[in-house]
Amino acid sequence: MDLVISISSGICLLLGSFICVSGSIGLLRFPDFYTRMHATSVTETSGVALILIGLMILSPDLLVFAKLVMILLLGLLIGPTTGHVLAKAAYHNGLKPKLTKSGNEQSSVPSSERGGDISKS
Amino acid sequence: MKRHSISLFCVLVAFWLLNSGHYGFLLLALGIISISFVLYLTHRMDVVDHESQPLHLTHKVFAYHLWLIKEIFHSNIDVLKHIWRGQLTITPTLKTIKISQQSDMGKVIYANSITLTPGTISVDLENDEILVHALDASSLEGLELGEMDKRISKLEQI
Numbered sequence: 001m002d003l004v005i006s007i008s009s010g011i012c013l014l015l016g017s018f019i020c021v022s023g024s025i026g027l028l029r030f031p032d033f034y035t036r037m038h039a040t041s042v043t044e045t046s047g048v049a050l051i052l053i054g055l056m057i058l059s060p061d062l063l064v065f066a067k068l069v070m071i072l073l074l075g076l077l078i079g080p081t082t083g084h085v086l087a088k089a090a091y092h093n094g095l096k097p098k099l100t101k102s103g104n105e106q107s108s109v110p111s112s113e114r115g116g117d118i119s120k121s
Numbered sequence: 122m123k124r125h126s127i128s129l130f131c132v133l134v135a136f137w138l139l140n141s142g143h144y145g146f147l148l149l150a151l152g153i154i155s156i157s158f159v160l161y162l163t164h165r166m167d168v169v170d171h172e173s174q175p176l177h178l179t180h181k182v183f184a185y186h187l188w189l190i191k192e193i194f195h196s197n198i199d200v201l202k203h204i205w206r207g208q209l210t211i212t213p214t215l216k217t218i219k220i221s222q223q224s225d226m227g228k229v230i231y232a233n234s235i236t237l238t239p240g241t242i243s244v245d246l247e248n249d250e251i252l253v254h255a256l257d258a259s260s261l262e263g264l265e266l267g268e269m270d271k272r273i274s275k276l277e278q279i
Contacts, residue, residue: 083236
């Protein structure tokens with residue numbers, strides 16, 4: 001039983017660490033602010049969740065388990081909020097995202113109009 | 122209003138007990154004092170209502186959470202693939218999406234779910250439109266099909 005617990009928690013921790021490293025690599029690799037935020041959102045959802053689940057499997061009693069669950073829930077609530085605030089602040093201060101050609105054709109007109117309105121007001 | 126106060130009280134008691142782990146008289150008394158202080162403050166601030174304690178969502182929200190976890194899992198794998206394949210495979214897109222939710226609660230749940238799912242970020246929320254930035258155009262198409270929208274609208278109806 002002990003073996004099963006330590007192996008399954010080890011797998012979760014390893015996967016979580018791999019995802020966190022991948023998130024950091026994406027942060028370095030992607031071209032602009034908004035795409036980099038997508039890379040970090042991988043870290044803050046599944047990376048953190050897997051590491052915390054790995055620790056939950058190892059937790060000795062209910063109190064430690066409950067604290068880990070609280071950390072996970074708080075992280076999942078705070079992550080999108082801060083992500084949205086960052087993206088909104090960047091967009092309203094006139095940081096234009098780099099878009100692909102096809103994406104540009106679809107959305108260049110409304111986005112530039114909206115950006116212009118906001119910077120004037 | 123009364124229901125919401127009772128729910129807030131229960132949440133605070135559980136939070137205190139699980140975080141402290143000591144059940145001596147002194148710490149329990151301190152807990153009761155601080156919980157009643159928080160209850161007094163929140164009533165004075167007038168924030169104890171259906172928005173801070175969304176009790177009317179309780180019986181439906183867990184099914185939605187399960188579905189959302191599945192979605193987050195899938196889009197995580199997508200974004201991980203893009204990270205390892207390099208930036209030539211991504212097609213960043215910015216687009217406004219119509220939303221059908223009426224209440225503020227529904228809109229916030231929708232915008233937060235979009236941001237929580239890796240690969241899409243809600244940049245701006247105005248009346249009934251969300252401006253979404255997506256790492257890949259295909260994930261935006263998934264949003265435009267409106268399954269998440271439908272599920273949240275269902276959640277919203279009491």
